Amino acid sequence: MAEPLFRRLALIGVGLIGSSVARIARARGDLAAEVVATARSAATLARVAALGIADVVEPDPARAVAGADCVMICAPVGAYAAIGAAIAPHLAPGAIVTDVGSTKQSVIRDLGPLLPAGVHFVPAHPIAGTEFSGPDAGFAALFEGRWCLLTPLPGSDGEAVERIRELWRRCGAMVAAMEPAHHDRVLAIVSHLPHLIAFTICGTADDLADESRAEVLQFAASGFRDFTRIAGSDPTMWRDVFLNNREALLEMLARFMEDAQAMARAVRWGDGAYIEDKINRGRKIRRSLIEINQA
Amino acid sequence: MAEPLFRRLALIGVGLIGSSVARIARARGDLAAEVVATARSAATLARVAALGIADVVEPDPARAVAGADCVMICAPVGAYAAIGAAIAPHLAPGAIVTDVGSTKQSVIRDLGPLLPAGVHFVPAHPIAGTEFSGPDAGFAALFEGRWCLLTPLPGSDGEAVERIRELWRRCGAMVAAMEPAHHDRVLAIVSHLPHLIAFTICGTADDLADESRAEVLQFAASGFRDFTRIAGSDPTMWRDVFLNNREALLEMLARFMEDAQAMARAVRWGDGAYIEDKINRGRKIRRSLIEINQA
Numbered sequence: 001m002a003e004p005l006f007r008r009l010a011l012i013g014v015g016l017i018g019s020s021v022a023r024i025a026r027a028r029g030d031l032a033a034e035v036v037a038t039a040r041s042a043a044t045l046a047r048v049a050a051l052g053i054a055d056v057v058e059p060d061p062a063r064a065v066a067g068a069d070c071v072m073i074c075a076p077v078g079a080y081a082a083i084g085a086a087i088a089p090h091l092a093p094g095a096i097v098t099d100v101g102s103t104k105q106s107v108i109r110d111l112g113p114l115l116p117a118g119v120h121f122v123p124a125h126p127i128a129g130t131e132f133s134g135p136d137a138g139f140a141a142l143f144e145g146r147w148c149l150l151t152p153l154p155g156s157d158g159e160a161v162e163r164i165r166e167l168w169r170r171c172g173a174m175v176a177a178m179e180p181a182h183h184d185r186v187l188a189i190v191s192h193l194p195h196l197i198a199f200t201i202c203g204t205a206d207d208l209a210d211e212s213r214a215e216v217l218q219f220a221a222s223g224f225r226d227f228t229r230i231a232g233s234d235p236t237m238w239r240d241v242f243l244n245n246r247e248a249l250l251e252m253l254a255r256f257m258e259d260a261q262a263m264a265r266a267v268r269w270g271d272g273a274y275i276e277d278k279i280n281r282g283r284k285i286r287r288s289l290i291e292i293n294q295a
Numbered sequence: 296m297a298e299p300l301f302r303r304l305a306l307i308g309v310g311l312i313g314s315s316v317a318r319i320a321r322a323r324g325d326l327a328a329e330v331v332a333t334a335r336s337a338a339t340l341a342r343v344a345a346l347g348i349a350d351v352v353e354p355d356p357a358r359a360v361a362g363a364d365c366v367m368i369c370a371p372v373g374a375y376a377a378i379g380a381a382i383a384p385h386l387a388p389g390a391i392v393t394d395v396g397s398t399k400q401s402v403i404r405d406l407g408p409l410l411p412a413g414v415h416f417v418p419a420h421p422i423a424g425t426e427f428s429g430p431d432a433g434f435a436a437l438f439e440g441r442w443c444l445l446t447p448l449p450g451s452d453g454e455a456v457e458r459i460r461e462l463w464r465r466c467g468a469m470v471a472a473m474e475p476a477h478h479d480r481v482l483a484i485v486s487h488l489p490h491l492i493a494f495t496i497c498g499t500a501d502d503l504a505d506e507s508r509a510e511v512l513q514f515a516a517s518g519f520r521d522f523t524r525i526a527g528s529d530p531t532m533w534r535d536v537f538l539n540n541r542e543a544l545l546e547m548l549a550r551f552m553e554d555a556q557a558m559a560r561a562v563r564w565g566d567g568a569y570i571e572d573k574i575n576r577g578r579k580i581r582r583s584l585i586e587i588n589q590a
Contacts (some may be wrong), residue, residue: 021318027304057329078567127514147514178510186510189500190519200558202577204551205484212312215473215481219422219442227523228584231577239570248349256499257552263495264548272373273340275534282497282526286426288512289523 005167006032010068012047012061012083015234016129017100018074019138021054024171029138031170038064039135040075047135062090072166073099075109078171078240080107082112093118096160098122098167102187102237104151104180106244112153120160122251123151125183126173127191131232138236144172150178192241193256199238225267300462301327303316307356307361307378309334309343310529311424313369314433318464322435326465333359334430335370342430357385365462368394368406375402379409386414391455392463393417397482397532399446399475401539407448414492415455418446420478421468421548422486424529439467446475487536488551491544493525494533549553 009025009032011018018037025031037054038061039045049057059062062281065071065087073083080101091097097119101107104123115121130137148168152161165175178186205216205224216224242249259278266274304320304327306313313332332349334340336425344352353359360366360382368378375396386392392414397401402460410416421439423441425432443463447456458468473481485557500511500519511519537544561569 050448181498188514190511193518194522199574199577200554201551202580203573204554206576206580216485220485224489226525227489228581230521232581235574238574239567242570243565246562247459256496259499261496267541273532275537276530278498279494279530280499282494283495286523286527289515290576
């Protein structure tokens with residue numbers, strides 16, 4: 001077994017992602033010599049203790065980060081400013097602070113200014129998830145073969161970045177670096193907009209008159225089932241993602257709405273060639289996805 | 296084994312649905328004593344012959360339906376008028392004409408007036424499918440536990456309707472009857488709109504500048520992958536569905552666009568409560584789907 005990367009890894013938040021990291025640390029032994037878990041809710045802490053996936057379960061985030069050489073924030077991105085305020089005075093000199101949030105500019109904006117000099121900040125985003133949430137939802141293979149994007153800052157310490165890279169490699173992920181603004185744009189189209197649309201269409205169906213709604217559920221064809229699978233994800237996490245990637249998400253949504261209006265117009269006026277062309281472009285993207293093994 | 300329901304079953308079109316029915320007929324032996332398959336393309340006919348899933352492979356639809364006591368149209372709904380014109384003069388007296396199209400008002404509009412007196416018309420729609428198409432995509436379990444909706448007309452012959460019900464029961468489907476207009480409305484929200492949206496968002500992503508597009512593919516998160524799965528379906532079939540369920544689809548799309556605009560407004564103005572409410576409604580629908588075992 002390789003030398004543990006960290007002496008003490010503090011996880012702030014132990015939902016799907018945090019509890020998966022904890023399970024990997026437990027299974028491999030080479031992420032950290034000791035894992036401390038903290039969470040806002042007593043129920044989550046009790047479950048983490050019962051699952052036995054952390055060495056220490058600590059309700060106070062200030063005590064959780066004390067002495068930690070790596071602090072990983074695994075909470076909804078809307079909570080980062082409050083978490084930063086709570087932990088910043090207690091961070092050990094030389095500690096690395098990293099995270100797993102789906103938006104990166106907001107994380108840098110909310111957390112960056114609070115961190116004391118001598119603490120290294122390495123924002124990260126493992127692109128992995130399921131429709132389930134909470135400490136019971138995590139599993140050690142979650143990041144296997146998935147991408148983890150790091151968005152280091154211009155002044156980031158090279159060694160700190162390399163240690164976070166290595167942490168994610170040991171979690172089974174492929175690691176790449178990206179500009180924070182570019183990350184937020186790419187994620188807006190591949191993840192945030194699809195989720196916003198899925199949540200929306202579920203509401204649209206729910207608004208139908210009662211007699212139709214029962215049948216919507218009864219006869220839900222494969223199309224709608226795929227949407228509702230996406231729409232089963234954690235509400236707080238997604239609310240925070242939408243609010244914290246506002247500009248990129250609104251731009252992608254506006255582009256999509258223009259395209260949907262153009263489709264509506266083609267349907268109204270019977271422009272079959274236009275519709276077929278759009279469907280074929282979708283198929284082309286699908287084939288590309290299969291080719292690069294992400295399907 | 297039960298008595299075969301039909302002496303001669305003619306399948307007009309042998310793609311995913313038609314070739315699945317052919318495979319079931321071959322496996323069970325009690326759908327029809329003889330299965331005749333016809334299709335527009337020589338390549339499809341050659342594959343059907345090679346697969347050995349029909350007793351007779353017949354390029355001429357007029358000859359295919361001659362002597363058939365059941366004719367099942369399994370072609371894109373935009374082709375029904377031409378198919379009707381080709382087969383109507385050759386239908387046997389007392390024959391049942393049925394279909395599997397995803398739109399029912401258009402099918403009744405296009406096919407109904409062409410059928411001679413004494414031929415029974417029983418429109419049907421098995422709600423089953425995959426992202427694959429063509430004669431190789433079919434399989435005998437496709438309809439297992441799925442709904443098949445019949446939309447009989449006011450004057451439909453009761454015995455003919457019952458025989459088509461029994462045919463789909465033998466295919467493993469649950470059968471229900473519905474008004475054609477109501478069918479088209481329900482399907483617009485559960486299937487047609489989700490597909491239109493999926494095709495559209497793939498196009499929106501494809502339109503991004505080249506440097507982003509590569510990364511869209513590379514980092515495709517689970518959200519976008521689900522959309523591209525839907526978007527892998529048959530272009531001609533879906534083009535025809537959109538064009539032939541125009542009014543219901545445009546109404547559902549308009550409702551969805553209003554809802555998406557309201558979400559955009561909530562994101563712009565930071566209305567977290569509104570966003571959370573919409574996400575929670577999506578989760579509620581998801582739970583309902585699980586409860587009724589359609590998930």
